[in-house]
Amino acid sequence: MVDYDVVVIGAGLGGVTSGAILAKNGFKTLILEQAEVVGGCCSTFDYQGYKFDTGASIVMITQPLEEAFRRMGKEVRDYVELVPCEPIYSVHAYDGTKFTIPTDIDDATEVISRIAPEDVEGWKRYTRIGLDMVGQLEQMMTTPMNTLSETARLELSHPGMMKYFPYFLRSHQGVTVQFLKNPVIQSTVAFQSYYAGAPPELGLGTLGFIALCEHLGIYYPRGGMIAIPEGLRRAGEEFGLEVRFNQKVEKILLEGNMARGVLLEDGTEILSRIVVANVNAKVTYLKMIGPDNLPRWAVKAIDSYEVAMPCPMIYLGLDTSPPLDAHHTIKTGDLEQSNRVWNDYYKKGIRPPMGGWLISWPTESDPSLAPEGHHVVNFVWGGPAPYGLLGDNWDRLKPAFTEEALKVFESEVMPDLHDHLKVVEVSTPLDFERRLLTPQGAIYGLFLDFFSSAMFRPHPRSRVVKNLYLAGASVGLGGGVPTTIASGVITSDYVLKDLG
Amino acid sequence: MKKSRKLMALAALAGSVALWFSLSESTRRYIVHLGKQVPYLPYRYFI
Numbered sequence: 001m002v003d004y005d006v007v008v009i010g011a012g013l014g015g016v017t018s019g020a021i022l023a024k025n026g027f028k029t030l031i032l033e034q035a036e037v038v039g040g041c042c043s044t045f046d047y048q049g050y051k052f053d054t055g056a057s058i059v060m061i062t063q064p065l066e067e068a069f070r071r072m073g074k075e076v077r078d079y080v081e082l083v084p085c086e087p088i089y090s091v092h093a094y095d096g097t098k099f100t101i102p103t104d105i106d107d108a109t110e111v112i113s114r115i116a117p118e119d120v121e122g123w124k125r126y127t128r129i130g131l132d133m134v135g136q137l138e139q140m141m142t143t144p145m146n147t148l149s150e151t152a153r154l155e156l157s158h159p160g161m162m163k164y165f166p167y168f169l170r171s172h173q174g175v176t177v178q179f180l181k182n183p184v185i186q187s188t189v190a191f192q193s194y195y196a197g198a199p200p201e202l203g204l205g206t207l208g209f210i211a212l213c214e215h216l217g218i219y220y221p222r223g224g225m226i227a228i229p230e231g232l233r234r235a236g237e238e239f240g241l242e243v244r245f246n247q248k249v250e251k252i253l254l255e256g257n258m259a260r261g262v263l264l265e266d267g268t269e270i271l272s273r274i275v276v277a278n279v280n281a282k283v284t285y286l287k288m289i290g291p292d293n294l295p296r297w298a299v300k301a302i303d304s305y306e307v308a309m310p311c312p313m314i315y316l317g318l319d320t321s322p323p324l325d326a327h328h329t330i331k332t333g334d335l336e337q338s339n340r341v342w343n344d345y346y347k348k349g350i351r352p353p354m355g356g357w358l359i360s361w362p363t364e365s366d367p368s369l370a371p372e373g374h375h376v377v378n379f380v381w382g383g384p385a386p387y388g389l390l391g392d393n394w395d396r397l398k399p400a401f402t403e404e405a406l407k408v409f410e411s412e413v414m415p416d417l418h419d420h421l422k423v424v425e426v427s428t429p430l431d432f433e434r435r436l437l438t439p440q441g442a443i444y445g446l447f448l449d450f451f452s453s454a455m456f457r458p459h460p461r462s463r464v465v466k467n468l469y470l471a472g473a474s475v476g477l478g479g480g481v482p483t484t485i486a487s488g489v490i491t492s493d494y495v496l497k498d499l500g
Numbered sequence: 501m502k503k504s505r506k507l508m509a510l511a512a513l514a515g516s517v518a519l520w521f522s523l524s525e526s527t528r529r530y531i532v533h534l535g536k537q538v539p540y541l542p543y544r545y546f547i
């Protein structure tokens with residue numbers, strides 16, 4: 001006798017997407033979430049009257065979200081209102097140049113022709129190739145490519161993708177410098193490798209075109225980023241999906257090498273036909289299942305992945321409008337600086353100085369997130385910061401780090417910050433780890449490059465533990481709002497195929 | 501015959517070393533980074 005057909009561990013995007021779709025297909029589905037709200041990294045919390053986004057600050061590539069709702073016979077717009085953000089970025093380049101990047105490609109080309117006329121031809125080639133590739137990838141995102149045969153099938157159904165294969169083998173930086181020569185323009189394309197948790201010189205080459213995804217439109221959900229997982233949850237609940245909060249799963253229960261339910265922290269056992277884990281794959285395999293229950297080669301495999309990057313976040317509540325001109329403002333470093341942050345600081349356990357940064361300004365798109373006339377701003381460390389600090393730890397460092405971040409914000413963005421600052425909250429890698437139970441506070445699951453994506457990433461239908469499925473940033477195409485929603489769709493497809 | 505094979509092997513080795521040092525440091529780090537993962541690929545494929 002089982003209590004549920006499906007138990008999902010975690011109500012992150014991968015978890016709510018797969019849970020909602022499975023509920024729609026008639027499976028008695030329960031999601032267990034250790035926090036008080038849905039969304040994990042894509043969530044929103046209240047702090048002294050201000051609503052702050054925990055992590056993710058925009059969504060680009062909405063196709064997987066549309067597909068997830070379509071699988072439930074529903075429309076996104078009935079559950080989530082997506083507000084377009086224009087321009088995409090306001091850029092503060094490392095050399096002092098400031099400009100904004102509009103969504104429209106022709107308008108963006110105009111901006112580039114003013115700053116770097118020598119790069120216009122390269123930019124045009126980059127957009128011609130990139131937009132075609134991104135357009136095809138968008139259609140493929142909810143199709144599995146987790147085995148050789150799945151990948152071959154996908155290639156055959158999209159023969160136009162074959163010619164782009166060499167870009168998969170190159171680095172993000174390799175792709176960037178192939179098309180763009182001006183260091184400032186390069187920096188606006190290269191910093192986004194950190195969106196996938198890797199420095200430009202190590203990031204996946206195809207992600208060198210990630211900047212172009214944003215030219216298809218970036219959106220902010222009204223009500224905060226939590227509106228996306230909330231919308232999915234509401235749709236699922238209409239089909240009987242059950243979500244329980246403050247329920248921490250300790251272990252996945254096994255019978256031989258078959259998952260048969262979960263054990264909660266309070267000792268409760270919940271039995272199910274299958275288990276979907278929406279937590280980091282290292283946690284799923286090494287903690288919830290345990291190395292003793294796995295073949296040695298499987299432990300070796302899972303041990304071989306690096307987590308994808310801790311990064312602190314500063315949340316500010318202001319009683320006035322900040323002097324910003326876009327939902328996102330970035331300060332970029334040149335390619336060498338971006339790589340140095342990784343090689344000379346992150347890998348050595350040294351906290352890098354606050355060089356580049358990313359500011360998101362949610363109240364520009366949705367003023368209801370703060371009291372009238374007030375604003376919220378998220379200030380993101382512009383790259384990775386080591387979890388394990390050489391000779392220090394984040395709890396001890398937090399006050400000094402906060403002070404330093406505020407000083408940078410004051411000197412580089414808002415000189416009268418202290419007159420208007422009402423609320424400050426900070427999430428260090430240690431806080432992210434405690435809040436989301438993500439190992440080392442990693443914000444994108446596992447590191448993503450050619451050898452740790454798609455068929456070389458943990459399989460959504462576990463190949464070592466029967467009846468165990470994985471969804472979220474640790475599988476498929478890695479971290480990100482669209483990719484984790486896509487992973488939820490794919491995982492539900494595997495379950496439907498197996499349990500019919 | 502044996503000598504010419506040895507010479508060819510030496511030339512190939514010297515060519516590879518020259519090619520390696522003609523690459524940028526970033527490219528070399530990229531290759532090393534990928535190379536380090538190669539032994540794990542068969543395990544990763546099956547997990």
Ligand SMILES: Cc1cc2nc3c(=O)[nH]c(=O)nc-3n(C[C@H](O)[C@H](O)[C@H](O)COP(=O)(O)OP(=O)(O)OC[C@H]3O[C@@H](n4cnc5c(N)ncnc54)[C@H](O)[C@@H]3O)c2cc1C
Pocket residue numbers: 009010011012013014015032033034035038039040041042054055056057058059060247248249250278279280311313435436437438442443444445471472473474478479480481482484
């Ligand atoms: C700072 C930051 C900025 C980001 N910016 C962007 C962005 O702008 N755009 C974008 O596309 N992506 C962004 N991302 C990435 C994106 O938010 C994530 O990749 C995505 O939301 C992860 O979804 P997931 O399905 O892997 O689940 P997660 O978000 O990892 O959620 C897992 C859930 O499982 C729960 N859980 C963990 N352990 C247990 C347990 N033992 N028992 C029960 N529940 C458990 C957690 O509480 C959590 O709710 C950002 C992430 C962060 C952190």
